[in-house]
Amino acid sequence: MVFYFTCLSDPKYVIYCGRDKFENEHMIKWGWPEDVWFHVDKFSSAHVYLRLPNPGQSYKDIPQKIVDECCQIVKDRSIKGKKEPAVDIIYTPWANLMKTKTMDDGTVSFKNRKHVELVKNVARDRPFLAKIYKTMTDDLTVDFEKQRKDRDREERKKVKEAAKKQEKEDREKRKKALEDKKARDYDVLFDFGVTSDGPKECEMEPDDFDDNFM
Missing domain, CATH: 1.20.5 (Single alpha-helices involved in coiled-coils or other helix-helix interfaces)
Structure with a gap:
């Protein structure tokens, strides 16, 4: 099952994430060049993707409010991370993800660490997160x-x-x-x-x- 979120600050942006590591693996393979990958740093978590509305848009130009939404989702969808007072979040373009045959399902590395952004000390914002989850839908049939x-x-x-x-x-x-x-x-x-x-x-x-x- 894939979960979709519509960005509160700009509905042109779409956030989505998979249910488990097998769906994560599928999303790694078939992501779009317009996708930006989010993950909790140093903890396991869902792979959260932000789909940019413009193909030529840089991941460095994402409005901060939208980055904050993605960070709230990815923290909440980390079993260990959601229990922490605050966590660091990393994000990078889908094209910068590197997958080798020896890696476990759902595991990735990076082609270039210079293209990995870090958001430090992300704490859970319950009221904000509640608004985000009101936009969530799921899709069992996505291909x-x-x-x-x-x-x-x-x-x-x-x-x-x-x-x-x-x-x-x-x-x-x-x-x-x-x-x-x-x-x-x-x-x-x-x-x-x-x-x-x-x-x-x-x-x-x-x-x-x-x-x-x-």
């Missing part, structure tokens, strides 16, 4: 693999459409540049006294040639 493949297919479609649009704009720019060049060349022809009817007739009299070329 993470299908969701990820559908997402990737949609992203490829957007990339192709953007490429076609750019190609069309480039063609129009080249066409406009060629038309401008033709217009400039046409103006130059007139500057040199050349018309569409051909060169102007010479106004010199035949006898003038001898005077001019002696």
